[in-house]
């Protein structure tokens with residue numbers, strides 16, 4: 001059986017889960033307490049990070065490399081456009097969310113509110129900074145979506161999965177103002193209602209119940 005070692009609120013793991021589900025690849029999900037950095041975990045990924053995919057006897061790491069490998073080996077349904085310039089745009093936006101958005105927002109809100117190591121209080125400076133920065137990102141998404149049906153163009157792509165992965169983790173801890181831009185809310189409603197999103201909406205982190213609207217498709 002294929003296996004994904006993951007942490008449920010990790011946006012990188014969520015992006016891979018969405019891609020696997022969209023491509024109809026079944027995997028057993030194994031929660032990894034990555035912060036404990038067990039020898040077995042480090043043997044699978046010396047970088048000490050999740051996600052780790054074990055598929056057909058191979059171990060794969062790095063979410064973007066995994067998603068692009070899935071796209072190349074299982075081309076349908078397509079999550080990358082054919083045109084090189086549009087492919088560039090998908091990759092640029094994946095990096096936008098996995099680098100800039102992660103450092104400015106996700107890491108400051110999700111991983112402060114859910115103390116995975118089980119100790120300490122959320123850092124109020126980090127929360128304040130993340131809550132302020134998310135507005136800039138939502139405005140940027142609205143600007144993109146005013147011109148396109150999906151973030152990178154007129155088809156749903158990996159860029160939408162990268163963004164939705166971060167926003168869904170933030171939504172779990174109730175940190176997204178969905179009323180800021182109707183166009184962003186409509187985009188999320190579309191992606192949230194896909195069958196690939198189901199297991200993500202069922203996630204439960206022990207000791208941290210999701211926001212009441214988290215799994216609601218009519219939020």
Ligand SMILES: N[C@@H](CCC(=O)N[C@@H](CS)C(=O)NCC(=O)O)C(=O)O
Pocket residue numbers: 007009010011012034048049050051061062063064098
């Ligand atoms: N570039 C990596 C980032 C993965 C990542 O940072 N995962 C976090 C969890 S959200 C992690 O495992 N952090 C452990 C660490 O940095 O020590 C990817 O896309 O897979």
